[in-house]
Amino acid sequence: MAPIKALNTEELLFEEKTLYQPPLEELREVIQSTLAKNFENVSVEVTACPDLKSAEYGLMDSGLGGSPMLLEVGGPPYLLPLVQRDKLYNVKEICQKSMNGGKILAVGAGAGPHPLRSSNCEGIYNMSISSDGQLKNGSYTAKVSGLEESCVLESIPDTEPRCALLLNLFVCRGEPGSVIKITCKKRTGHLNFIECIRQGLLQKYGEKCVGMGGIFKINQGKAYQHVMRDFSKTPINNEKELNQWLKFFEMPATLNALGVLITHENDLDLRLQHFHSFSTSNWGGHYHYDTTPETVEYEAYFNVAERIVRVDKPLETHKFGRD
Numbered sequence: 001m002a003p004i005k006a007l008n009t010e011e012l013l014f015e016e017k018t019l020y021q022p023p024l025e026e027l028r029e030v031i032q033s034t035l036a037k038n039f040e041n042v043s044v045e046v047t048a049c050p051d052l053k054s055a056e057y058g059l060m061d062s063g064l065g066g067s068p069m070l071l072e073v074g075g076p077p078y079l080l081p082l083v084q085r086d087k088l089y090n091v092k093e094i095c096q097k098s099m100n101g102g103k104i105l106a107v108g109a110g111a112g113p114h115p116l117r118s119s120n121c122e123g124i125y126n127m128s129i130s131s132d133g134q135l136k137n138g139s140y141t142a143k144v145s146g147l148e149e150s151c152v153l154e155s156i157p158d159t160e161p162r163c164a165l166l167l168n169l170f171v172c173r174g175e176p177g178s179v180i181k182i183t184c185k186k187r188t189g190h191l192n193f194i195e196c197i198r199q200g201l202l203q204k205y206g207e208k209c210v211g212m213g214g215i216f217k218i219n220q221g222k223a224y225q226h227v228m229r230d231f232s233k234t235p236i237n238n239e240k241e242l243n244q245w246l247k248f249f250e251m252p253a254t255l256n257a258l259g260v261l262i263t264h265e266n267d268l269d270l271r272l273q274h275f276h277s278f279s280t281s282n283w284g285g286h287y288h289y290d291t292t293p294e295t296v297e298y299e300a301y302f303n304v305a306e307r308i309v310r311v312d313k314p315l316e317t318h319k320f321g322r323d
């Protein structure tokens with residue numbers, strides 16, 4: 001079988017919208033008050049970004065600053081009901097086009113490049129691109145392996161710039177600067193960490209669309225996360241069939257989750273939140289919620305995005321598979 005090439009970046013539809021950027025200090029107050037309804041201990045501050053390149057965070061560059069933006073490519077309609085295997089994208093080129101070149105850090109969640117693993121897989125994206133176009137990949141795939149269906153986390157090499165099907169990235173210059181730092185523990189409400197923040201922002205800002213992204217860590221506790229099995233040979237037509245096809249795991253801390261959230265679809269057919277996590281063990285996957293409200297501890301660093309770039313938006317769309 002001939003290798004499947006990524007779609008030509010120059011032929012993809014790119015759309016862009018400016019987002020509303022509240023001051024970080026105002027965001028701090030909004031996030032503090034919404035999380036306080038869902039967690040017993042909450043601290044939100046505006047602070048200088050720690051060195052996210054350090055081992056405990058593991059990003060490919062040190063900060064979340066410099067022209068921060070959100071990027072969404074493709075979408076669940078290319079996976080469901082049946083996979084469209086030709087939907088392979090060159091993430092490096094798409095980031096470079098969106099940022100007009102220069103130095104780039106891109107982190108987030110998507111479908112992994114299935115030709116690399118000869119299987120469908122999750123993609124945990126963590127890429128730096130130098131101003132002369134060198135890609136350094138700190139990205140991983142997570143897949144379901146063997147008869148025992150274990151979770152396997154594997155590094156993506158620097159030579160692999162692709163993702164498949166769908167992708168949500170926070171993209172910036174990787175520069176130091178101010179970020180929102182969140183620590184919280186002991187969950188008392190039913191919303192997951194990201195949904196709680198997103199709902200708080202939506203209530204405050206309404207029609208004004210606000211997007212954020214970066215990293216959160218689960219330092220204590222466990223999280224319910226899925227990993228996609230290999231592509232289904234039969235159509236998946238609804239949320240119930242989807243949840244039977246996905247393989248769910250309860251994954252233990254420490255988990256480092258990368259991704260984005262946005263308050264509403266902004267007429268761009270967007271996924272509203274998407275985080276994938278990696279670990280230093282075999283665990284990696286798509287975050288749904290923690291399963292340990294008493295003991296869970298979150299630590300997050302987010303920046304607010306100036307704009308969103310939407311690439312290859314599905315023309316025939318549906319609304320399932322976006323949790």
Ligand SMILES: [Zn+2]
Nearest residue numbers: 109110276286
């Ligand atoms: Zn996902």
